[in-house]
Amino acid sequence: MKRNEITPLNPIPSKVKEETHEHGSIRDLKEVEIVRLSEEEIEKMHEKGRADAKRRMRIRTATGRIWTTLGFLLAFAVAAFALMPIVLTILDSFMSTDEIKTNYSAVYNSLSSASSETKVYLSSTPKLKMIPDMVSFSQYKTLLFLSPTYLLKFWNSVALVVPIVLGQILVGCLASYSFARYRRKRREVLFFSYVILMLMPFQVTLVPNYLIANKLGIYNTWWAIILPGVFSTFSVFLLSKYMRQIPSSYIEAAKLDGANEWNIFTKICLPMCKSAVYAMAILLFIDYWNMVEQPLILLEDSSKQPLSVFLSQINASEVGVAFAASFIFMLPPLLIFLYGEQYLVEGISRSGIK
Amino acid sequence: MAAHDYNPEEVRKRRIRGRRKRKIREWFVFTGYLTPSLLGVLLFFFGPMMIVLVQSFQRSATNTEFVGFDNYVNVWNNQAFRTASINTLIFAGIAVPLAVLLALLLALLLSSKIPGKSVFRSIMLNPMMVPVASIVLIWQVMFSYNGALNTYMGWFGIDKIDWMKSDWSRLVILILFLWKNLGYNMVLFIAAISAVPQEQLESAKMDGAGAVRRFFSIKLPYLWPTIFFVGIMSLINSFKIFREVYLLAGDYPYDALYMLQNFMNNMFSHLDNAKLTAAAIIMCIAMIIIVGILFIAENKLGRDTEE
Secondary structure, three states, X not given: OHHHHHOOOOOHHHHHHHHHHHOOOOHHHHHHHHHHOOHHHHHHHHHHHHHHHHHHHHHHHHHHHHHHHHHHXXXXXXXXXXXXXXXXXXXXXXXXXXXXXXXXXXXXXXXHOOOOOOOOOOOOOOOOOOOOOOOOOHHXXXXXXXXXXXXXXXXXXXXXXXXXXXXXHHHHHHHHHHHHHOOOHXXXXXXXXXXXXXXXXXXXXXXXXXHHHHHHOOOOOOHHHHHHHHOOOHHHHHHHHHHOOOOHHHHHHHHHOOOOHHHHHHHHHHHHOHHHHHHHHHXXXXXXXXOXXXXXXXXXXXXXXXXXXXHOOOOHHHHHHHHHHHHHHHHHHHHHHHHHHHHHHHHHHHHHOO | OHXXXXXXXXXXXXXXXXXXXXXXXXXXXHHHHHHHHHHHHHHHHHXXXXXXXXXXXXXXXXXXXXXXXXXHHHXXXXXXXXXXXHXXXXXXXXXXXXXXXXXXXXXXXXXXXXXXXXXXXXXXXXHHHOOHHXXXXXXXXXXXOOOHHHHHHHHOOOXXXXXXXXXXXXXXXXXXXXXXXXXXXXHHHHHHHHOOOHHHHHHHHHOOOOHHHHHHHHHHHHHHHHHHHHHHHHHHHHHOOHHHHHHHHOOOOOHHHOOHHHHHHHHHHHOOHHHHHHHHHHHHHHHHHHHHHHHHHHHHHHHHHHO
């Protein structure tokens, strides 16, 4: 069937034959010639056409295949680049402490002198191995059972991030519902100022945060980070964008059934925005799990610092456990990613479309 | 009977009164939903921002003498502030267009007919979830003077490069930035590309338009809003690059990496309130101008493509 579709000149001759006998028009002269072709010749022409089409098709699929392969290879390379640091960190976390020292001490010796002007030039080339000789859990053992600081910092991170995420989602949902449903000119101006605030970098917002933390006497406590985090306007912007997409007919129908605003909010709005709320929570979690700027400025006490800041202060003597610490630190976001990737992708995707 | 009492004036008044009442009630209800957020924002952002504005015209935190624009002039003439601004702008100027362009190319790649698209998308989105602090070690192993990259280059007879203490450090940070941000941008672009009407692409294909032509004439006009959105998000993230710099190079990085946040941190640790507040206001205004230009450009371009 497929071949017949591609083959040119196929059904014309036989059809023409019948017509030429009935009408004696000028067309006859041309078409008579076609009729004169013997069956064999027609078959030959068909054969040629088919072969032609086949060849063209083959070239096209060949080039298509080449492009697909090239594209696949490119995507593979990018994906490998994306995964490499993560995989290496995990692999290295299974090296024993001694192995880390022999492999990487050259690297970290030159780093520890980073603050001073002198550079360390080593005469011997450092041994750089990425894959451990032997799987060893010694890093984890040291980390989890022998030195409590790491775990403490880990819990600091949790204690900072969880209230921020929950609080901002709660406050943000309420505010975005208000912005989505009540649209007057003055409110739009207010909404725009929320957007501007969302776009402000830390360099700007940390100064007022610092000021108010001092005034309220919460400087150097977790509240100095949690409270501004809860009222940050990032979630309001994205969530109200979602809530505005809810068809007004739904809301009108609910109103006719006697629903008040609270019912509309909890029974219609939130269920319809469930995936957006999840996506928002994931985004906020990554953002605050990763934070460095706020604790550096708002927390003086190093015992209150989260793990994100602490990991950067690892010096040469602690390199032995640093990879395991890094892996434990990236584990919660990775698990959340595995669990909530669908929501995240959907949430991000819809945030970009107006 | 009620028909006899019919008084159009009365009815109209009652209707207006009812409408006004409903409007007031509506205002109260929706303002109620907004109140927690609004109070917080006023207390932690807008309110203190006003104090910052006032203090930027005062001699210092303790001496409230009005000094006009002295603080602004001081900050403007400060060498460290200049270096930091220029570095931040250079970085944003290189990183943002690259982040947009490369992400768009990746999205086009993953929107074509290659196998395993969704797996690739997941893997490429992965770096976004990984905290920078936990992959800094690998970056140091790669780029330190005695690190992996220099060793590998040595095998091919290429001289060692002092990655973190030369102008190459910009490249190191740029790679880290792209590693982290491309996935997010790419997902935004994939969504936008899949929203391009399929019929138009099909009919253009029938008319013999090649892949390149189809991209520029059909897809691109639909993609402009997303390009701007991605651009603004990348711009915000490029201002956050201090995080990466701090984690890689500590408090005193090589000059080329000295960012505005480094400057602010130093001002914080010196408790230099005058410079701090003036610098914050300057950056705030600069940010508003940049974003305003982007918004205007988007409106202009968006209108052009609609016509």
